[in-house]
Amino acid sequence: MTRFDAAAELLRDDLIAVRRELHATVEVGLDLPRTQAILLRELEGLGLEITRGAALTSITAVLRGGRPGPVVLLRGDMDGLPITERADESFASTSGAMHACGHDLHMAGLLGAVRLLVARRDELPGTVVFMFQPGEEGYAGGRVMIEEGVLDAAGERAVAAYAIHVDSATPFGQLVTREGSMMASASALRMTLHGTGGHAAFPHLAIDPVPVAAQLILAVQTFAARRLPATDQAVISITRLGSDSAAGNVLASAVTLEANIRTLSMTTLDAVRTQLPTMLVGIAEANGCRLDAEFIASYPVTYNDPAETREVLAVLDELLGPERVTRLPEPSMASEDFSYVMQEVPGTLVFVGAATASGPTPMHAEHTVFDDGVLPLQASLLAELAWRRLARG
The missing domain is CATH 3.30.70.360 (Alpha-Beta Plaits)
Structure with missing residues (x-):
């Protein structure tokens, strides 16, 4: 039985540091050269097959495991919003743009999952595609990456796709998802x-x-x-x-x-x-x-495949306990361009609470803040979901 939480905890300081660097270096849209450079630096030397986007500054990284198996995709989005930050953080952005939707945590959490899975490459029963995607905030970067071949980057189509989205308004460490329509x-x-x-x-x-x-x-x-x-x-x-x-x-x-x-x-x-x-x-x-x-x-309905999501919920219940896992009774009317991926590949989007000790803040606001102590949990769950799905074949 795989458990990545202890190994992820050892990455805590590194993940928080890179998240804060990304937060202060925020860029908007499809062209994010400084953000891409930080991610490429962090991925260097890990033995991954790395492809950069042509029409956008995306990164696709392929990790091939030591054992045969299918392909699973994990996504983290990269772009920020044109909001002037007013949060009282030592690493706050001063550029007039802001990571007010937590994409800095998404990148850092996905980097953590990369490191956790690379460390166990020889045992990994299949291949993982890591999708670092610009342009989620209204630019349809996911659609562009699909057009450029991200779903087949490993040489065969991914059988499942997963993403974890932080939420500054949900209690710290609480997981939220549902079967079927998840977002509008x-x-x-x-x-x-x-x-x-x-x-x-x-x-x-x-x-x-x-x-x-x-x-x-x-x-x-x-x-x-x-x-x-x-x-x-x-x-x-x-x-x-x-x-x-x-x-x-x-x-x-x-x-x-x-x-x-x-x-x-x-x-x-x-x-x-x-x-x-x-x-x-x-x-x-x-x-x-x-x-x-x-x-x-613009973005389609974000649809969590029922069969995949039932498996995800079982894993979350097992790892964290049912009291930490919320089955959302109704979909959110917000939207996500991970929906483009899940039109092509069955998968699940999960939200994880990252509200700070001082209380929740709304997303997409100039004073939005996240508790980046959630990063080890985020990284370990992404790695766990990928591993469990590969092991199922």
């Missing part, structure tokens, strides 16, 4: 509403798109409540609104709007994609306006 899809509807513009004193001589835009906003909310089943809802929010009026006494000739759309099934996503623009175009035309609408599909 994320899409957008970008719209431009055209009127004619005119003098603010004479609205009857113009077609003013602003009050029509207000009707569209209300219609979006009504759509979710009345067009979709209560058992398979969507969250639709107007996140951007602006006009081309440059003066207070000028009626706008155009208004721009953007709706952010979250769904938990393809059925609901298809209904929103086809029905919502049609309804909004009709409202615009009824008011003498023209609406240009573009639907932009």
Whole structure:
């Protein structure tokens, strides 16, 4: 029976140090050269087959075990967010970008799993692909890495994929996951509403798109409540609104709007994609306006394969005890581009609590903080999940 927790504890100081270095060196998007350089330095000399991305600064590292077996993939994302950090940390970022979603811990935790598995390479019953991925925060870096061949980097398709995501709002060391839909899809509807513009004193001589835009906003909310089943809802929010009026006494000739759309099934996503623009175009035309609408599909539903997730839950229960493992009753409406991987390979995304002793903080905030003492647990669980899946064949 494998147990990596004792070996992972010996890596604690090194993992915390590299996490803090990564936190202070945060970069945004698909091009993360300084982050990539730190990771390559940490992977050097471990006997891995390393490939760098072409369209992004990704790293794919392949570890071939000493015993025959299948291929398993472990993922850690690399990018930060364009947030100015306000957290009181000695290693806080000063660049105007911030690791406010814990990707610095994801990289350090995955590095820990690399070291744990490399140390037992001769016994390893198969191959592990380590996926260090830029561009999770809205740039679809996972999709780009798949296009560049990460799922087949070992010469054959991975049979399972796992990722652990830290959470600053969940009690330290608590594990959270569920079978089936884990996180929502994320899409957008970008719209431009055209009127004619005119003098603010004479609205009857113009077609003013602003009050029509207000009707569209209300219609979006009504759509979710009345067009979709209560058992398979969507969250639709107007996140951007602006006009081309440059003066207070000028009626706008155009208004721009953007709706952010979250769904938990393809059925609901298809209904929103086809029905919502049609309804909004009709409202615009009824008011003498023209609406240009573009639907932009982004991340799919993050779907935890039920069979793989039952195995994962059994391992977590065994290692930590059922009281440390939460079966999430409902999916989260946030999204994750690990969803692209799990569209192709059965797998599981698990959250681990990293709230500090001073209490939880929200994610994606300027004052988000994580307890990086969670790193040995994160590293050992990633290594354990990979090993157990390989041993199953």
